[in-house]
Amino acid sequence: MKLMTRLMGAAAIAVSALSSAPAIAEGGTLVIASTQVPRHLNGAVQSGIATAVPSTQIFASLLRYDTDWTPQPYLAQSWETSADGKSVTLHLVQNATFHDGTPVTSADVAFSIMTIKANHPFKSMFAPVEAVETPDAHTAVIKLSQPHPALLLALSPALAPILPKHVYGDGQDPKSHPANAAPVGSGPFMLEEFTPGEAIVLKKNPNFFIDGRPKLDEIIIRIIKDPSALLIAMENGEADMYPYMAGSQEFKRLEKVDSLTITDQGYAGIGPISWLAFNTASPKLSDPRVRQAIAYAVDRNFITKALHRGVSKPQRSPIIESSPFFDETIPAYDVDLDKAKALMAEAGFADGMDLTIDFIPGSKEQQQSVAEYMKSQLKKIGINIEVRAAPDFPTWAGRVGGHDFELSMDIVFNWGDPVIGVHRTYLCSNIKKGVIWSNTQSYCNDQVDSLLNAAAVELDPAKRKAMYAEFQQIVATDMPVYWINALPYHTAYNKKLKNPPVGIWGPMHPMDTLEWAE
Structure with a gap:
């Protein structure tokens, strides 16, 4: 009853914003509409949109990033890096407390970083961290076995929340x-209510360590599994923000709503790629x-222009094509059915095979429609596809993370630097059964491991680029993944919202500066 009352109140505020009455100038409620269902709210041990959006409001991190990639x-x-790149010293603010009133100290920082290193699915993110020293309560020194070019980026809100x-x-x-x-964090908002599969209610942290923030009184993340119902909620003002919007029909509907603004800003750090994953451990797919x-x-x-109606861009590499590390000479594998049939025959499957394909539920245009297209297209080379639907995201994640699949559509992020978001998919050491968005393809190539491990410690951008170029050429031949398109993520939000999340991490960033215009 309490949750329903809050949702009705939030809807009344949103409807007020659409009327001639002024929106709330101070405080107020923001309702975020989402199809993503979080399993829990601790971003230190779980990656992904569903967890990161609430986690970055509840937990503070050491650094944050805005629009220009500057920490x-x-x-x-403040912070400084040693001349040899093997030590980073961080000086903490002295007025930060957790939501239960306990001060945030360097002991919490050390505990959090080592917990993330041991438990987060992105194993390469903190792999060089040997220890975190705590010379005093407000100084933390991260000691590294080798230089780590992506360390400061890894200290971002969605990747390194500081736990109590x-x-x-x-x-x-x-x-x-x-x-x-x-969860108990030190971020701008405190958890008031978490109803799995329905909503997350966050209230203002009155003791937040940044004066005058947060501006809002409350954020409600409303889980709306039906995409049509979500669009209706945005159209009639029951929801104020819809992030991670990627469907062409969604764009067309919401761009007609006078009260909404739609932007593609806020996703530069994510590098979202939709791809077809192969379980290389399967006898059918090991060749x-x-x-x-x-x-x-x-x-x-055809997928990007017809199925996605031109809103997606083709992607032919494990590294997002907008990255400076992308190698434009990587083979595109343009359609050639005769060559495809010849390769099947060479591999001993001239008579074809039967395969299943999974897809992430909830994103029909970017996932289900492509899986169904695969069924018709691959039949042309003798592969009979069974499209296997999952009732919800956790079911799909359990199948793929548990390596219980043959083919699967997937959406995976680059997370700003290949060390963080790319290495995890291709390193032999990151074949972690039961961990989604690790090396669920069971792919292993020693030469790839060598290149990625070298790039992870190289501070010279030109040398790193050369290493990643060689890596891309190898995996384009081994093909553990067929990369399809970059997702056209956009955010639709009420025009009366000031300071929308358009930094490099978008909605996976503290929303302490958001407020309603008068």
Whole structure:
């Protein structure tokens, strides 16, 4: 009843914003519409949109980033890196407290970073971290075994939330800790209510360490699994913001709503790629020639221009094409059915095979429609596809993370730097059964490991670019993944919202500056 009352109140505020009456100038409620269902709210041990959006409001991080990729102070008011690149010293603000009133200290920083290193699915993110020293309560020194060119970026809100050691340091497994569903952080908003599959209610932290923030009184993340119902909520003012919008029909409908603004800003750091994953451990898919045959059979341009109605851009690499590390000479695998059939025959499958394909539920245009297209297209080279739907995201994630799949559509982020978001998919050491968005393809190539490990410590951008170029050429031949398109993420939001989330991390960033215009 309390949640329903809050949602009705939030809807009344949104409707007021659409009328001639002025929107709330101070405080007020922001309703975010989402199809994503979080399993829990602790971003230190779980990646993905569903967790990151609420986690970055509840937990503060050491640094934050705006629109220009420059690190900004947050829990760390200043920092410096040693000349050899193996030590980073962070000086913490002295007035930060957790939501239960306990001061934030360097002990919490050390505990959090080592917890993330041990439990987060992005194993390469903090791999060089050997220890975090705490010479005093407000100084933390990250000691590295080798230079780490992406370390400061890894200290961003969505990747490195600072956990309260006095809560999580009780010996329980942080991945299943009961506090994950009722977290205590030091961020701008406090959890008031978490109804799994329905809504997350966040209220203003009155003791936030940045004066005058947050501006809003409340944020409600409303889970609307039906995409049509979500659009209706945006159209009639029951919701104020719809992030991670990627469907062409969604654009067309919401751009007609006078009260809304639609922007593609806020996704520069994410680098979202939609791809077809191969379970290379499957006897049917262990031969690269079979995977290459599938690549030659799929028409990437048809998918982006016809199925996606031109809103998506083709993507032919594990590194997002907007990245400075993208190698434009990587093979595109343009459609060639004769070559695809020849490769199938060479691999011993001249008579074809049967395969299943999974897809992430909830994103029909970017996922289900492409999976269904695969069924018709791959039949042309003798592959019979069964499209296997999942009732919800956790079911799909359990299948793919548990390696219980043959083919699967997927959406994976670059996370700003290849060390963070790309390495995890291709390193032999990151084949972690039960962990989604790790190396779920079971792909292993020693030469790739060598290149990625070298690029992870190289501080010279030109040398890193050369290493990543060689890496891209190798995986384009091995084809553990067929990269399809960059997702056209956009955010629709009420025009009366000031300071919308358009920095490099978009909605996966503290929303302490958002406010309603008068």
